Amino acid sequence: MLQLIKQVVGNVKSLLSYFFIAFVISGCSEQKQQSNNISEPSNFQAVYDDISIDNLKKHIKYLSSDEMAGREPASKGDRLTADYLIKHLKSLGIKPGNGDSYLQKVDLLxxxxxxxxxxxxxxxxxxxxxxxxxxxxxxxxxxxxxxxxxxxxxxxxxxxxxxxxxxxxxxxxxxxxxxxxxxxxxxxxxxxxxxxxxxxxxxxxxxxxxxxxxxxxxxxxxxxxxxxxxxxxxxxxxxxxxxxxxxxxxxxxxxxxxxxxxxxxxxxxxxxxxxxxxxxxxxxxxxxxxxxxxxxxxxxxxxxxxxxKQSGSNNIVATLKGTEATDEHIIYMAHVDHLGQDKTLEGDQIYNGAHDNASGMAGLLEIARAYASLNKKPRRSITFVGAAAEEQGTLGSKYFADNPTMPLSKIVGLINMDSLNIVGRKKDISVKGHGKSELEEVLATAAEKQNRKLTPEPHPERGYYYRSDHFSLAIKGVPALSVGGGSISLNPEEAEIAERIGARVAKCYHQLCDEYAEDWGWHGAKEDLQLYFNTGYILSTNNQWPNWYEGTEFRLLRDKMMSSEK
Ligand SMILES: [Zn+2]
CATH class of the missing domain: 3.50.30.30 (Glucose Oxidase; domain 1)
Structure with a gap:
């Protein structure tokens, strides 16, 4: 929130302003450098453009089908979901991220x-x-x-x-x-x-x-x-x-x-x-x-x-190795589970969770495909995490944060996708917990390419930032982004989509009617995914370590983590 940035800047005026400005400037020059740099993959723009609505539809249809039965942790649908993600990641040449396994077992109580x-x-x-x-x-x-x-x-x-x-x-x-x-x-x-x-x-x-x-x-x-x-x-x-x-x-x-x-x-x-x-x-x-x-x-x-009662599910972890800084990771995350079935309800009793979060998983696969398609791979590694049991209290991501497959100090930043924007294209990009970390500057650079501006989420007092998987890493000190959609529709046509689909999203949150529909605002989802891809891509090609802003909750933790690293 602007207020927070003002306050933060006010508190530590010269020092922070210096870093802030230095960061923005270096971020910008980095971006320019990239676009003029002959070593940039020559097909970056083609790959960016190729994020595919058809692929999103295909993935979401399958992952939210009745066969998945609502993807409850430890269920058959949960295992089928993992199989599907692994099959696709493997076919893209993206390697296991947990030793020689794509799975990280998560015990649940x-x-x-x-x-x-x-x-x-x-x-x-x-x-x-x-x-x-x-x-x-x-x-x-x-x-x-x-x-x-x-x-x-x-x-x-x-x-x-x-x-x-x-x-x-x-x-x-x-x-x-x-x-x-x-x-x-x-x-x-x-x-x-x-x-x-x-x-x-x-x-x-x-x-x-x-x-x-x-x-x-x-x-x-x-x-x-x-x-x-x-x-x-x-x-x-x-x-x-x-x-x-x-x-x-x-x-x-x-x-x-x-x-x-x-x-x-x-x-x-x-x-x-x-x-x-x-x-x-x-x-x-x-x-x-x-x-x-x-x-x-x-x-x-x-x-x-x-x-x-004890049971178990799995996080899915896959890594596309960087060309130089192989031990430094950008993480993309999306939870794989949903609420399963409720036999006491009317109707088909299946929480299909098409928006929450088959859409996020589909996004994960499309971003993985984008990175895998670059004809020059990034210098840092890209890790994709399908997080288990999010709906039960972000348990898979908590387990990952407690048992990371790389030191937390080697995670440059994380982007979480929990329910993609399906309400159409926006002039802005809504940032949960706006004003928390310098990752937002990288995001802003990537958003410029789409002529979009960062805006705070509409209800910062509700603490949505603390309610999904990225937060499991944030609370350990790892800078993490949760962004998507926006509040200003691009044009009247997209505004109509926002109104129609927005009402449905609100009505169907955690309900049986969260089902796949052909009339979603797909171009909004595509544009957000391009933004996530580009944000991670910028981070993956430079050597910066965006930190939490001075004076925010997790800054001290990150500073301590990074200084004990040296
Ligand atoms: Zn969710």
Missing amino acids: AINSSVSQNLKIADIEFDFPNNYVANTRQKETIRSIENSELVFVGYGISAPEYNWDDYAGLDVAGKTVVILVNDPGYATGNPELFAGKTMTYYGRWTYKYEEAARQGAKAAIIIHETEPASYGWSVIKNGWTSTQYHLPRTSNSSPVVDVEMWINVEKTQELFNKAGLDFSVEKAKAQLAGFKAVDLGLKASVEITSTF
């Missing part, structure tokens, strides 16, 4: 939890799952807290780069922390706080539990409020009462609290009243720098009983 002893705090009446939900990520039949002290930790954020620590001087070992969702920047709209209205990772609910665990808390309760969460209680209720998939925990896994909970805002008000406090007053205090956690003087008990 399904946990079915139910509340066996209702949540108890003072004499407040809790009703599962209508005003609270509770789960565990631990493979333990019984998990419980008993008379665990409640501490209100505000936004529950420990962020050195924003000079913010809600846990400062606090010992929450064995306690239950109560946490607000989103971040103080969002809550106040103050652009000087965090990233203003744009949600940072510190605002995501996943972060809240992670930080609580790092701090040694036994359990964590997130307060649900519709606006800062960006969805209603029904999403929590549905999402938290179904089977939860996880990667099996190992000695390397990050810590988790015993019990993760959400409570709704009415129960929160009651809880604060019991503690002799006014929730809105305490919330306002939590939005100020120097906030001090509040001991609520109340105790919580709850017990969860779980059953487990």
